[in-house]
Amino acid sequence: MNVLTDNLDVYGSALLNTVLLFVFSAIGALILGGILAVMRVSPVPVLRGFGTVFVTIVINTPLTVLFLLFLFGLPVLQIANIDPFVSAVIALIVYTAPFICEVIRSGINTVDLGQAEAARAVGLTFGQSLANIVLPQAIRSVVPPLINQLNALLKNTTVAAGFSVSELALVYTTLNERGYSTLIALCWVALAFIILVTPLLITQRMLEKRWRVAR
């Protein structure tokens, strides 16, 4: 217990960093994933093609390799002064976005074709049919797996620790220098992740249960 209480400062700042990594990359991944999903369902073949190629390539690349690419590659591009934290966020965004894109796309595909056809038949415009007919139905099958993806993203933030971004999983090195047991230090990290993941899991299951009836 004293491993935790003696080092609340280390755990606190590491937890904050993990949460910041998670929040920034979640927002970025939702945006990029949304753009990719729009590309993949769009009626423009070229954009569909680009979307498919990007998704296929990134889904088959290990996150660790992406980290390596962005950590060394981004400074070379010289867009701005990029520190490892930003590189980590970008790697996480690029890695998570294709998964989010697939979730959104398959959610839109679960909506019955007849629904949209009926909407157009009664004269709703594209925007109206999207906002009132398709999206409310798609959202039921999108949100639970989306939370699942965010959950995976939360756990994936640990990979940043392997590239010297100060993060929960890296706490053990500091505590090791201070002379505490690595095993116990890491057990607290594992517990922290269980606590972070649980609310997401509970929301996901609750929504799944509630919306299953409605479909």
Place this chain on the structure above:
Amino acid sequence: MSSSVLTDLPGPKARARHALYGVIGTIIILGILAFVIYRLADSGQFNPELWSWIEYQQIQLSIVSALLRTLEAFAVGAVLALVFGALLAAGRLSDHRWVRIPAGFVVELFRAIPLLVLMFLLFFGIGGISSFLAVVLSLMLYNGSVLAEIFRAGILAVPHGQAEAAYALGMRKTRVMLLILLPQALRAMLPTIVSQLVVLLKDTALGSLILFQELLYYFRQGIGGQTDFGNPAVPSAISVAAIYIVICLLLSWLATYLEKRNRRSKKRVVLEGPEAEQVEQIALASGTEVSGGGQHDKNQ
């Protein structure tokens, strides 16, 4: 194409507009690509001396043996994860509560802890084991738990009439499971299982962070950091990414092939109920398209 939910078949005006979008999108994407390639070339990443390491036979042999170590960790990890997952799934489906609850606890526990933290725990925390063993064991614990959920959901999604008919014929629960439910569920789940194995293959790369000398580790330390070749960090990262993409794509294609063959097969069982959705969702999480255009399956 016309089967999209969102749009009607385009008329002449819409077709012209789509062509315009296509041109604008292509220009933007090619522009980004050109910028990246220009920056890489401008900063000398394509200079021949940064790529000269490829010509050394010694390095080529080392790459092959590093690749073999990755594949070895993958093979051992996959077999262990499949066995562990099967045991956990059997536990979770047990009629006895004292088996079911601990099995459920183990599954939830190892799905909540990040894989890298598991590896750190085994290698730095507990210690005394080789990095290979730490990698393989964490892959087993994490992916085994995910596979257990796939197995469980798959078995629960076999139409209920199958088990009922078997019980009516006088089979006991073990025989029902082994002879009726498992063969049908396995056939339906195989693509999902293979796509989870793709995840496992990708996760072996995490081993490089606990100094397991696999493919990524070799490229990062053995090539990228070598001053003799001028520190080719970016070239080595690009090369190792290419290798991983190729081997993962090969495995992904196997999943897609199995899925297609499955759909053609006359023995195909259509999984049903909320559990079938769960199998689809786990497959989605691994990125391989197993459900294959949900709306058509749903309407059947």
